[in-house]
Structures are given as structure tokens and as C-alpha cells.
Amino acid sequence: MSALDIRNVTKAYGPTTVLDDISLTAESNEFIAFLGPSGCGKTTLLRMIAGLETVDSGQIHIGGQRIDELAPGERGVAIVFQHYALYPHMTIRENMAFGLKNIKTSKTEIDARIGEAARILEIEAFLDKKPGQLSGGQKQRVAIGRAIVKKPDIFLFDEPLSNLDAALRMRTRLELAQLRRRLKATMILVTHDQVEAMTLADRIVVIHGRKIQQVGTPMEIYGRPANRFVASFVGSPPMNFLPVTISGAKAVATLSDGTALTTDIANLPESASWELGLRPEHVRVSDTGVSAKVEFVERLGERTLIYARLSDGTAITAEDVGLSRLTMGDEVHLSIDAQAAHLFDADGRGYHAETA
Amino acid sequence: MSHSRNQKWREIGVLISLIGLGLIMVSPLIWTVMLSLKSNGELLRSTTNAFHPPYTGENYAAIMANSGVFRWLLNSALVSSLQTVGVLILSSLAGYGFARLEFPYRNQLFLIVLFGLAIPEQAVIITRHQMFADLHLHNTYPGLILPGLAAPFGVFLMTQYFRAIPKELDEAAMLDNASRFKIFWKVLLPLTLPAQATLGIFTFLASWNDYWWPLISATRADMFTLTVGIASSQINFAQTSGLGYLMTQAVFASLPILIVYIIFQKYIVRAVAGAAVR
Numbered sequence: 159m160s161a162l163d164i165r166n167v168t169k170a171y172g173p174t175t176v177l178d179d180i181s182l183t184a185e186s187n188e189f190i191a192f193l194g195p196s197g198c199g200k201t202t203l204l205r206m207i208a209g210l211e212t213v214d215s216g217q218i219h220i221g222g223q224r225i226d227e228l229a230p231g232e233r234g235v236a237i238v239f240q241h242y243a244l245y246p247h248m249t250i251r252e253n254m255a256f257g258l259k260n261i262k263t264s265k266t267e268i269d270a271r272i273g274e275a276a277r278i279l280e281i282e283a284f285l286d287k288k289p290g291q292l293s294g295g296q297k298q299r300v301a302i303g304r305a306i307v308k309k310p311d312i313f314l315f316d317e318p319l320s321n322l323d324a325a326l327r328m329r330t331r332l333e334l335a336q337l338r339r340r341l342k343a344t345m346i347l348v349t350h351d352q353v354e355a356m357t358l359a360d361r362i363v364v365i366h367g368r369k370i371q372q373v374g375t376p377m378e379i380y381g382r383p384a385n386r387f388v389a390s391f392v393g394s395p396p397m398n399f400l401p402v403t404i405s406g407a408k409a410v411a412t413l414s415d416g417t418a419l420t421t422d423i424a425n426l427p428e429s430a431s432w433e434l435g436l437r438p439e440h441v442r443v444s445d446t447g448v449s450a451k452v453e454f455v456e457r458l459g460e461r462t463l464i465y466a467r468l469s470d471g472t473a474i475t476a477e478d479v480g481l482s483r484l485t486m487g488d489e490v491h492l493s494i495d496a497q498a499a500h501l502f503d504a505d506g507r508g509y510h511a512e513t514a
Numbered sequence: 515m516s517h518s519r520n521q522k523w524r525e526i527g528v529l530i531s532l533i534g535l536g537l538i539m540v541s542p543l544i545w546t547v548m549l550s551l552k553s554n555g556e557l558l559r560s561t562t563n564a565f566h567p568p569y570t571g572e573n574y575a576a577i578m579a580n581s582g583v584f585r586w587l588l589n590s591a592l593v594s595s596l597q598t599v600g601v602l603i604l605s606s607l608a609g610y611g612f613a614r615l616e617f618p619y620r621n622q623l624f625l626i627v628l629f630g631l632a633i634p635e636q637a638v639i640i641t642r643h644q645m646f647a648d649l650h651l652h653n654t655y656p657g658l659i660l661p662g663l664a665a666p667f668g669v670f671l672m673t674q675y676f677r678a679i680p681k682e683l684d685e686a687a688m689l690d691n692a693s694r695f696k697i698f699w700k701v702l703l704p705l706t707l708p709a710q711a712t713l714g715i716f717t718f719l720a721s722w723n724d725y726w727w728p729l730i731s732a733t734r735a736d737m738f739t740l741t742v743g744i745a746s747s748q749i750n751f752a753q754t755s756g757l758g759y760l761m762t763q764a765v766f767a768s769l770p771i772l773i774v775y776i777i778f779q780k781y782i783v784r785a786v787a788g789a790a791v792r
Contacts, residue, residue: 247704304686
């Protein structure tokens with residue numbers, strides 16, 4: 159039995175359909191990330207699970223029970239809001255106890271649960287303070303603590319790290335991963351940050367244009383993107399797309415300058431046009447290869463990103479060593495690892511080498 | 515160095531000007547208090563000796579001797595308090611409703627409330643008088659209290675205040691199994707306390723100082739509020755022959771208000787400065 163089962167769910171605001179026929183299952187103790195650009199409907203889907211948005215059609219089941227018609231409090235879910243949503247006039251202890259008091263939990267049980275959550279999250283020292291006295295990171299922990307004490311079947315996180323500064327975000331991400339191991343609960347994270355999704359989730363659900371684009375493990379999403387959108391959205395800097403012509407059983411992709419690249423991709427269908435997808439790490443500056451002109455150099459320390467243009471005008475991003483001496487305007491040669499390439503047909507569908 | 519010295523002199527200059535302005539504003543009040551401590555006979559001769567002894571408590575004794583005055587004080591306290599409590603309850607409920615509930619014609623109803631802000635009391639006083647007469651509400655406490663409960667400003671203020679509270683708090687409370695009333699009572703209402711304080715003070719002050727409606731509605735001396743009662747006890751030619759007594763009445767009537775001001779000073783300043791929102 160799945161922990162979460164979303165069946166053909168649709169949501170519209172007036173004439174605008176936000177989510178169209180979404181189906182998805184999550185197993186018990188699984189960590190799922192909803193990933194997509196702003197406005198793609200990922201938060202709406204999370205809110206529908208929580209009961210904060212109605213479901214137009216379709217059903218949502220948790221632990222085998224249909225919950226989409228239940229009140230939010232009766233669904234066995236807890237949500238950690240983007241802006242924490244702590245009750246400002248209550249102490250941290252009262253914030254965490256509020257939900258438990260409402261379901262008539264005994265005082266000893268409430269104290270025990272708060273004590274346990276506070277210990278896990280290291281917030282014991284703040285229990286008698288008010289939210290206004292805490293920093294953003296501390297508020298975030300309290301918001302998570304308020305969810306933990308409820309012992310929900312599913313934890314829902316709505317962009318929980320987006321309000322934190324870069325350093326704190328990284329630390330909290332790590333803590334969230336540790337917390338997840340300790341709690342052994344089903345968790346759903348909504349994020350537009352692919353690094354969060356890649357590092358935390360067992361499976362990523364990429365949502366765009368009202369639809370689920372792909373569901374898979376982080377490496378499946380990165381290594382075998384189902385379509386051009388997933389390929390371009392996941393990965394930083396994004397994948398290169400070069401127009402090519404295709405021939406041969408094992409596809410040979412020919413660039414506009416005549417360079418032929420033998421890929422490991424076989425059994426391609428007919429398509430009006432093809433694009434070769436290359437991650438920047440598979441395009442490296444070398445002594446031989448495709449020639450290009452450097453337009454911009456980004457020095458990241460351990461590696462250098464080269465933004466260049468091929469002779470036909472196509473933009474391409476490549477990698478060079480950390481101590482690269484290239485500067486803007488230089489002519490370079492790029493060696494392409496065609497074995498790691500992807501192909502996308504005219505409809506944007508992705509094709510990959512069997513072993514990729 | 516010279517920059518900070520200039521700054522210091524500027525601050526001293528501002529302080530002196532503010533103290534001067536403050537004294538100008540408070541001087542009529544001090545004068546009133548001093549005049550109230552003078553005998554009427556002495557004031558009949560001259561009003562310029564207010565700041566010189568001898569002083570007397572005879573005017574205060576005369577007010578206390580008036581049998582009706584404590585009854586009027588009680589009436590005023592009762593009417594103002596109940597009106598304030600009523601306005602706070604009704605405005606909070608209405609404000610919550612307009613800010614958070616979806617119901618048909620919500621915007622149109624809110625517009626009608628806003629129209630209420632623009633209609634002066636004078637425009638409705640005759641019909642209101644007729645209505646209260648028909649309902650036999652004149653010379654009763656409900657007659658004095660009810661008109662003040664229709665408080666469009668209160669509804670407007672509370673609606674705006676509830677709107678400014680993030681909806682995520684309601685949602686968090688919904689997931690915390692709180693009923694709608696519990697969300698209103700335990701989560702949102704405590705957050706509106708600054709607005710409640712502002713509205714409460716203004717309502718209480720307006721009600722305490724109100725003269726016109728009590729003058730129309732209360733015709734029996736035992737139903738007078740303090741403002742109407744004191745005015746009714748004035749002798750003819752009070753300004754000339756009973757100036758000390760008149761000033762004592764003014765002090766007596768404004769004392770409760772002064773106490774309210776002192777207790778809630780922080781909120782009043784915030785309210786007037788328009789910075790009451792959090």
C-alpha cells in the first residue's frame with residue numbers, strides 16, 4: 159500500500175487549468191521532491207494534499223484512505239510553510255502544543271513530544287521565547303518541530319529553505335537530510351531549487367505546463383531526461399542543445415560544420431529534426447575538436463566555464479581546468495564526449511544511450 | 515568634532531521648541547484647573563489672578579453637593595464602557611468576516627459600510643429620534659448605547675487589520691485541527707490587539723464626550739450622562755457670575771478621560787501616528 163496515492167487530479171482557477179490529470183504514488187518513508195519553475199503548480203499540488211486547496215476532479219489517498227474530502231486537520235499531514243507561519247503571540251512551546259491541545263492530547267504526552275522534538279532540533283533553549291525573538295534559521299527549526307510533534311503520516315515542505323541565506327540554506331539542507339533519516343517518515347518537498355531536489359529526494363517529480371514531465375531518481379532525471387524541458391531545467395549550467403542531422407543504426411550526429419559525432423544511441427524513430435543534448439562537463443576545451451569563439455569566461459575556482467559560439471552561431475557552454483588562461487575573444491577547440499550525449503526529436507522527446 | 519557639536523546644538527534647539535509648543539498647548543488646561551480653584555466672587559472682580567493664592571475647594575464641594583452628579587458619572591461610565599465593548603466585538607466579527615469569509619455580495623456590503631463613514635450624524639438624527647421614540651427607547655440605557663454600536667470606522671479598521679495578517683496563519687491553524695472560531699479567537703484576535711486598543715480608546719473617548727445624542731435621548735435627569743448633566747446644572751450667566759464653578763465642571767468631566775489617556779498613552783500616540791499596524 160502506498161503512503162500517498164494521487165489519482166488523476168485536476169485543478170483549475172476559473173478558466174486557467176493549473177494541474178491536468180496528475181497521477182503519482184509515493185512509498186512509505188520515501189522522500190519526494192516536486193521540482194519545477196515558478197507557477198508550475200507544484201505548490202498547488204502540495205496544498206491539495208494538505209487540504210488547503212480543493213480538488214476539482216480525481217482523488218488523493220493516504221495510507222489507503224481517501225482524504226481529499228477530509229478537513230486539513232484530519233488528513234494526517236503536517237506542513238512546514240515557506241514563511242514558517244508560526245503564531246507570533248505564542249511562545250515556541252505553545253506553538254508546538256497548539257495542534258496537540260486541539261485534539262485533546264494529554265499534557266504529559268504533549269510535554270514528552272515537545273521535549274523529544276526540541277532535543278532532535280536543538281531548540282530546547284528557545285522553548286519559552288516568542289517567534290519574533292528568533293532568527294530565520296531558528297524559526298525554520300521551530301516550524302519543523304511543530305510538524306514533528308504531530309507525528310504525521312506525511313510531512314509536507316513548501317520551499318522551506320528559500321527564506322534562508324546561502325550558507326544557512328546549505329546547513330539546513332544537510333540537517334533536513336539527517337532529520338529525514340532519523341524520522342523515517344514520508345516527506346514531500348516543493349522546491350524550484352534543483353540542488354535541494356537532487357540532494358534530498360529519493361525521487362524527483364518534475365512539473366511543468368500543468369503536467370508531470372518526469373518522475374525518477376535524481377540521477378535518472380539528470381542522466382536520462384525524458385524530454386527537452388527536463389534536460390534544460392535540471393543541471394547548472396544548463397544542457398547545450400545543438401541542431402544535428404542523424405544517420406546510421408547507432409546514431410551519428412553531424413553538426414552544421416560537418417563534424418560527425420558517433421553516439422551510443424540506437425533505434426531512433428523518424429523525426430523532422432534533431433537536437434544533440436550535451437552537458438557542459440562533456441564539452442571540454444582541448445587541442446583538437448570543434449572550433450568556437452569564447453564570449454565569456456566564468457572562473458569558479460575548481461573549474462572554468464567557457465561560454466562560446468560555434469561557427470554557425472550556436473551558443474555552447476564548455477568546461478576548462480580551474481586555472482584556464484582563456485579570455486574573451488579567444489579561438490578554442492572543444493572536444494565533445496559523444497558517448498554521453500542525448501538526442502531530442504522534433505517533439506522534444508529524449509533518447510539516451512542504453513548505458514547512460 | 516564640530517559636526518557633532520552642531521548636531522548637539524540642533525537637538526537642544528528642537529527640544530526647547532518642543533517644550534515651548536507643549537507649554538502653549540497645555541497652558542489653557544492649567545489655567546482651567548487654576549480657575550476652578552478660585553472662588554466665584556473673586557473671579558467676578560478679576561480673572562487675571564488665577565495664578566495667585568488664595569485658593570479654595572468650594573467649587574468642587576458644590577459639584578459634589580449636586581445629588582445627580584454621581585449618577586451621571588455612572589451613566590457615562592456605563593454607556594461608554596458598554597458601547598466600547600460592543601463596538602470592539604461587532605467590529606472584530608465584521609472585520610474578520612469581510613477579510614476572511616467568502617459570501618455573496620461581500621464587496622457591495624463592504625461598500626455600504628464605507629458609505630456609513632461619509633454620512634454625518636446630523637443627517638440621520640431626526641429619523642433616529644423618531645425610531646427610538648417609536649420603540650420607546652428614549653430615557654433608557656439601550657437608547658443611549660445602541661446608536662454608537664453602528665461603527666463603520668471600526669469595521670473598516672478591523673477589516674484592514676485582519677487582511678494584513680498572513681493567511682498562512684489560518685492555514686497552519688487549520689492543519690492544527692483548530693475550528694474556525696478557534697482560529698478567530700486564539701490565533702487572529704490576539705494579533706489585532708493594537709487595533710483593538712486604538713479603536714477602544716477612540717470609541718470610549720467619543721462616547722464619553724458625546725453631548726448631542728444624550729441631550730436628545732435622555733430627557734429625565736436620572737438618565738443624563740455627565741456631559742448633559744453638568745450642562746443642565748449650569749446657572750444662567752455662568753460665564754460671568756459662576757466662572758470658577760464652570761471650570762470645575764470642565765475639570766471634573768475631563769478627569770476620567772485624562773486617566774484613560776495616561777494609561778493608554780502608548781497606543782494613542784501610535785494610533786494618531788498611523789503606525790498602529792504591528
